[in-house]
Amino acid sequence: MTVRTRFAPSPTGMLHIGGVRTALFSWLYARHHGGTFILRVEDTDRERSTDEATQVILDGMQWLGMTADEGPFYQTRRMDRYREVIDQWLVEKKAYRCYCTREELEELRAGQMAAKQNPRYDGRCRDRTDVREGVPFVIRFKNPLDGTVVVDDQVHGRVVFENTQLDDLIIARSDGTPTYNFCVVVDDWDMAITHVVRGDDHLNNTPRQINMLRALGTTPPVYAHLPMILGSDGAKLSKRHGAVSVLQYQEEGYLPGALLNYLVRLGWSHGDQEVFTLEEMIQYFDIKDVNKSASAFNPEKLLWLNQQHIMKAPVSVLSDGLREQLLLLGVDTNDQSLLEGVANILRERARTLKEMAQTGLYFFRDFEQYEEKAAKKNLTADAMPILAALEAGLAALTEWDAVAIHEVINIVAAQFNVSLGKVAQPLRVAVCGSAVSPPIDATVALLGKASVLVRLQRAHRYIA
RNA sequence: GCUCCCAUCGUCUAGUGGCCCAGGACACAGCCCUCUCAAGGCUGGUACACGAGUUCGAAUCUCGUUGGGAGCGCCA
Numbered sequence A: 001m002t003v004r005t006r007f008a009p010s011p012t013g014m015l016h017i018g019g020v021r022t023a024l025f026s027w028l029y030a031r032h033h034g035g036t037f038i039l040r041v042e043d044t045d046r047e048r049s050t051d052e053a054t055q056v057i058l059d060g061m062q063w064l065g066m067t068a069d070e071g072p073f074y075q076t077r078r079m080d081r082y083r084e085v086i087d088q089w090l091v092e093k094k095a096y097r098c099y100c101t102r103e104e105l106e107e108l109r110a111g112q113m114a115a116k117q118n119p120r121y122d123g124r125c126r127d128r129t130d131v132r133e134g135v136p137f138v139i140r141f142k143n144p145l146d147g148t149v150v151v152d153d154q155v156h157g158r159v160v161f162e163n164t165q166l167d168d169l170i171i172a173r174s175d176g177t178p179t180y181n182f183c184v185v186v187d188d189w190d191m192a193i194t195h196v197v198r199g200d201d202h203l204n205n206t207p208r209q210i211n212m213l214r215a216l217g218t219t220p221p222v223y224a225h226l227p228m229i230l231g232s233d234g235a236k237l238s239k240r241h242g243a244v245s246v247l248q249y250q251e252e253g254y255l256p257g258a259l260l261n262y263l264v265r266l267g268w269s270h271g272d273q274e275v276f277t278l279e280e281m282i283q284y285f286d287i288k289d290v291n292k293s294a295s296a297f298n299p300e301k302l303l304w305l306n307q308q309h310i311m312k313a314p315v316s317v318l319s320d321g322l323r324e325q326l327l328l329l330g331v332d333t334n335d336q337s338l339l340e341g342v343a344n345i346l347r348e349r350a351r352t353l354k355e356m357a358q359t360g361l362y363f364f365r366d367f368e369q370y371e372e373k374a375a376k377k378n379l380t381a382d383a384m385p386i387l388a389a390l391e392a393g394l395a396a397l398t399e400w401d402a403v404a405i406h407e408v409i410n411i412v413a414a415q416f417n418v419s420l421g422k423v424a425q426p427l428r429v430a431v432c433g434s435a436v437s438p439p440i441d442a443t444v445a446l447l448g449k450a451s452v453l454v455r456l457q458r459a460h461r462y463i464a
Numbered sequence B: 001g002c003u004c005c006c007a008u009c010g011u012c013u014a015g016u017g018g019c020c021c022a023g024g025a026c027a028c029a030g031c032c033c034u035c036u037c038a039a040g041g042c043u044g045g046u047a048c049a050c051g052a053g054u055u056c057g058a059a060u061c062u063c064g065u066u067g068g069g070a071g072c073g074c075c076a
Helices: A017-032 A051-064 A075-091 A102-114 A180-190 A200-215 A247-251 A256-264 A278-284 A299-312 A315-328 A336-346 A353-359 A372-378 A383-395 A402-416 A420-432 A440-447 A449-463
Strands: A004-007 A036-041 A070-074 A095-098 A138-141 A148-153 A157-162 A170-172 A195-199 A222-226
Touching: A004 A017, A004 A195, A017 A036, A017 A051, A017 A195, A017 A222, A017 A256, A017 A278, A036 A051, A051 A247, A051 A256, A070 A075, A075 A095, A075 A138, A075 A170, A075 A180, A138 A200, A148 A200, A148 A222, A157 A200, A170 A180, A180 A200, A195 A200, A200 A222, A256 A278, A256 A299, A315 A336, A315 A353, A336 A353, A336 A440, A372 A420, A383 A402, A383 A420, A383 A449, A402 A420, A402 A440, A420 A440, A420 A449, A440 A449
Parallel strands: A004 A036, A036 A070, A195 A222
Antiparallel strands: A095 A138, A138 A170, A148 A157
């Protein structure tokens, strides 16, 4: 039997990392087993679903490279199918019309809560046979009245539910539209889903779904309920932490592989390994290594991992991302060799592509002004002759590379009988505007002779 | 309130009865390297929620307590 999994987000809110993690595990499981991954948009709630949220799902999945083998399917386009099953169930007496008003139900719930009972519909319309013309009604599924439902969950193990704790859930609203729990069941069946991988907030829905699957005469799929992801403060994920659109991470300069790597380690592990390539994730991923307990989102570790991936990424990936980030900062360049040079020199100094663009800005355009403390400390009268000697030495260079530049710096240091730092720092501030940069010889080399000489003169005027 | 789930360093986790007075990673501190910043290396502190039991032996099994989470919608 080939594995078929699905990711079924609802476009009622932005796709965030919680949803992405669910998608990832589901996708990984399918890929690991050479199976099929299906994308299904659960948009039956037409009031709250938005096109924007749908677009974020599509764009986000594409950015992350989690391509669907089938779909995207939209539930709103399958209404006829749901209607068909409901009508059939009505005929087979597996479902029934319920004329209870919302007020009535509210009263019932309140009474049960007060009596310390599990609030549930009492089935008062379950056996009525009359058809009331003109009176609004919903359609409920006849849940079994007794017995148990066993969920053999792949991550939680065996979970048993009593049917007496369940009730007759609504499968069609009074306006005739089908509801979530019902659509999921019909879809999973029609799409021949073999493994349902989803958040464990759905564990409680599972027995109801299994009962409906049975009513359909089919065998339920295998379930795997993943633990939730909490915010960094241990509370429910909210906008304060990471519950922003997944595309936000793209804008912030994260590599898709790094985000996925971070997410895969939330609730899953492969020994002590922390850094994974996509291929390794697919190769090693297995549901049996998934944890049961919820985990907290840790932005610091994401940052670290992103840097780990930046350090290993192909230079073209970095230069492309860097160019996009520079565009955001008002620099439009297609100088591929400069972009690649900067990417390589900054790859172990930037935790995000955005950081790379910010800290390497001076490679692309002259800096506005010197960083105050750095200039005060290094662009001094004492440094004046050193900078002048540097300028002369560099100007005379015919071979413009790091080795030759380093030689000039060494000679100047020897000439003035000072440490390397006494030469490198003033030079650094002169060409970068700050006291921090990659190794000065490589930096000067990458900057190019023309702009280095211009900036040295600028420093000269500044001191004078 | 009822039902279900969960419980190892601040955080992510390894660990499936002896290899664990608990290992790795992020973060933090110190040191090394060093032209600055990084990267890298080394060192350090901090955890098996609690209580009973089972066992020669428990982080690992059982029960209870406590704490956290989810569900209980004509939301998904």
